[in-house]
Amino acid sequence: MVADDAFTLSRSTPATLAVSGVLGFATAASALLDLNEALRAGDRSQIDLAGVRASDSAGLACVLAVLAEARGRGQAVSLLHVPEGMRTLAQVSGVEVLLT
Numbered sequence: 001m002v003a004d005d006a007f008t009l010s011r012s013t014p015a016t017l018a019v020s021g022v023l024g025f026a027t028a029a030s031a032l033l034d035l036n037e038a039l040r041a042g043d044r045s046q047i048d049l050a051g052v053r054a055s056d057s058a059g060l061a062c063v064l065a066v067l068a069e070a071r072g073r074g075q076a077v078s079l080l081h082v083p084e085g086m087r088t089l090a091q092v093s094g095v096e097v098l099l100t
Helices: 028-040 057-072 084-093
Strands: 007-010 016-023 046-055 078-080
Touching (some): 007 028, 016 028
16 A cells, blocks of 8 residues: 555656656655666656656755756756646746756
């Protein structure tokens, strides 16, 4: 059984990390570690957020931090299916351009 506020990461699709569950205050720290570790392997270039059913400012900060760390390593990582709520929060915060 998966908790309502669980975060999961799947590597089942080539080149893609599929995120599902909640990206929020309760999960952002572990999500950040898991995503960064998975991307360091170098065989993934996309993060698919289609399965994210809820996110907040901590989730947005997590995604931005993951992108920044990857770019710092010279690794190009793109986002797929950014949830509307996360995109709206990024717009309000003035950081939407960082999601591209």
